Amino acid sequence: MVQSTAIAVAAAALLGALPVNAGLYSKGSPVLQLDGKSYDRLIAQSNYTSIVEFYAPWCGHCKNLQPAYEKAAKSLAGLAKVGAVDCDEETNKPFCGTFGVQGFPTLKIIKPGKKPGKPIVEDYNGPRTAKGIVDAVVEKIPNLVKKVEDKTLEKFLAESNDTAKAILFTDKGKTSALMKSIAIEFKGAISVAQCRNTEKEKATMELFGITGFPTLLLLPGGKEAQGIVYDGELKKDPIIKFLSQAAAPNPDPAPSKAKVSKKDSKKESKAKEEFESSSSSQASKEGSTAGATATEEVLEGEATESPIPIVETEKPVDLPEPPPMIPALETEEELIATCLGDRTATCILALLPESPDITGAQAIISLSELAHKYNQRKQNLFPFYIVMSQNKGYDRIKEALKLTGNSQIIAVNGRRGWWRQISETLSNKDVSIEALENFVDAIRLGEGAKQKLPAGLIPKEPEEAATATEEEPAAATETMVVEEDREEATQAETHDEL
Ligand SMILES: *[C@@H]1O[C@H](CO)[C@@H](O)[C@H](O)[C@H]1NC(C)=O
Numbered sequence: 284m285v286q287s288t289a290i291a292v293a294a295a296a297l298l299g300a301l302p303v304n305a306g307l308y309s310k311g312s313p314v315l316q317l318d319g320k321s322y323d324r325l326i327a328q329s330n331y332t333s334i335v336e337f338y339a340p341w342c343g344h345c346k347n348l349q350p351a352y353e354k355a356a357k358s359l360a361g362l363a364k365v366g367a368v369d370c371d372e373e374t375n376k377p378f379c380g381t382f383g384v385q386g387f388p389t390l391k392i393i394k395p396g397k398k399p400g401k402p403i404v405e406d407y408n409g410p411r412t413a414k415g416i417v418d419a420v421v422e423k424i425p426n427l428v429k430k431v432e433d434k435t436l437e438k439f440l441a442e443s444n445d446t447a448k449a450i451l452f453t454d455k456g457k458t459s460a461l462m463k464s465i466a467i468e469f470k471g472a473i474s475v476a477q478c479r480n481t482e483k484e485k486a487t488m489e490l491f492g493i494t495g496f497p498t499l500l501l502l503p504g505g506k507e508a509q510g511i512v513y514d515g516e517l518k519k520d521p522i523i524k525f526l527s528q529a530a531a532p533n534p535d536p537a538p539s540k541a542k543v544s545k546k547d548s549k550k551e552s553k554a555k556e557e558f559e560s561s562s563s564s565q566a567s568k569e570g571s572t573a574g575a576t577a578t579e580e581v582l583e584g585e586a587t588e589s590p591i592p593i594v595e596t597e598k599p600v601d602l603p604e605p606p607p608m609i610p611a612l613e614t615e616e617e618l619i620a621t622c623l624g625d626r627t628a629t630c631i632l633a634l635l636p637e638s639p640d641i642t643g644a645q646a647i648i649s650l651s652e653l654a655h656k657y658n659q660r661k662q663n664l665f666p667f668y669i670v671m672s673q674n675k676g677y678d679r680i681k682e683a684l685k686l687t688g689n690s691q692i693i694a695v696n697g698r699r700g701w702w703r704q705i706s707e708t709l710s711n712k713d714v715s716i717e718a719l720e721n722f723v724d725a726i727r728l729g730e731g732a733k734q735k736l737p738a739g740l741i742p743k744e745p746e747e748a749a750t751a752t753e754e755e756p757a758a759a760t761e762t763m764v765v766e767e768d769r770e771e772a773t774q775a776e777t778h779d780e781l
């Protein structure tokens with residue numbers, strides 16, 4: 284079957300008119316959009332831990348991850364940075380190449396290293412859920428909060444003795460993500476410590492006259508002489524304001540050293556705003572979500588230090604092309620021979636009117652991704668085709684099956700004489716790759732109601748070409764195939780391999 288150039292062009296124009304190739308994250312998203320340059324300044328140079336997603340806008344698993352990733356970004360606001368790089372963008376390809384990105388989405392946790400600008404990069408292979416991501420990132424937030432007790436107090440106060448100090452007196456042994464982020468914010472400017480309320484800290488508490496917990500004490504001169512007790516809420520913004528009387532927090536991202544265009548500095552201040560905008564709301568949640576999972580110490584030395592990813596614009600990288608669009612059946616004869624004959628097996632048909640709605644066009648993209656995925660796994664599944672209104676068979680199907688509405692996706696089996704549809708009309712329906720896969724799986728499993736094909740839709744005389752179509756596996760085999768899939772699902776299906 285030859286794909287009609289005319290239809291391909293029409294469909295490509297239609298798809299091109301949609302914002303399908305725009306990045307997944309809009310301007311208002313809590314996820315920072317990164318490229319090679321901004322990565323270096325916002326992520327690599329930061330004292331904060333970050334997570335960066337390398338994605339392609341056409342990748343189904345990337346789209347599936349988007350809501351969870353944005354949710355994670357909201358939860359991590361003010362505690363860690365959450366960014367994304369569109370590797371489909373021509374100018375980003377070398378950058379994605381330096382990270383050895385092999386498939387989409389690829390998630391990497393980037394932790395500040397010993398030297399500024401040389402962060403430690405690790406793959407994140409945990410669950411693609413907001414909680415999984417938040418937990419993993421929180422665990423990697425550097426812990427610059429020192430523990431002090433009676434034995435170590437003197438040493439703590441003597442260390443960089445003219446640097447301001449802040450001590451949190453608390454009942455808790457663990458360091459919260461909030462305190463870690465405060466210590467990062469004031470790294471090099473204020474030494475932050477935590478003092479637990481046990482016998483071992485009794486003298487220290489007496490020295491500072493601490494009776495209630497938690498109490499945050501600021502020693503602006505760095506020595507015990509003049510302490511100021513914080514009486515506000517344990518939230519990031521007011522604490523930063525309070526501590527700022529002793530020393531200014533670090534500017535993150537650091538101000539540009541040389542010739543930064545106005546545009547760039549605008550971008551950066553926006554990035555800073557975005558990072559901090561929700562930090563106050565975050566701080567209140569911090570105790571219950573991120574803070575609850577914060578671990579005592581961040582393990583050091585478990586990953587190798589990555590070189591500064593130098594953006595080599597010349598170096599070509601092989602990144603995947605978007606999946607090929609599913610083919611169209613141009614003529615009625617082709618339609619009958621392939622899907623509407625009395626010996627043809629199951630076909631999925633996307634019926635598109637001359638001007639399909641956006642949902643219809645998106646369904647084609649999802650179907651294309653799905654077909655691509657099955658192809659790559661060398662899985663022989665029923666074929667997917669586009670049938671546009673130019674095809675005479677289009678009207679005949681719509682009439683015979685009494686289909687109304689704009690675009691439709693149906694499954695049809697001429698040999699067994701059944702058909703079914705994903706829904707009455709696609710408008711406003713979920714046409715994600717997942718939803719369509721569920722539809723396909725239901726057909727494979729024989730779940731859900733099938734409808735009898737009305738007489739007359741399938742021509743009585745078998746067409747010559749009908750014999751050329753794939754045989755549908757028997758029902759028992761179908762079930763087995765599906766079960767194999769389920770097993771595989773845990774590994775293969777979470778990643779769009781190249
Ligand atoms: C502070 O430290 C410096 C050297 O690091 C030392 O010379 C000075 O005596 C110290 N001051 C106090 C009050 O301990």
Ligand SMILES: *[C@@H]1O[C@H](CO)[C@@H](O)[C@H](O)[C@H]1NC(C)=O
Nearest residue numbers: 329330470471533534535537
């Ligand atoms: C990181 O911390 C250092 C102190 O160790 C500080 O001088 C620098 O400004 C911080 N960088 C950023 C980007 O906040």
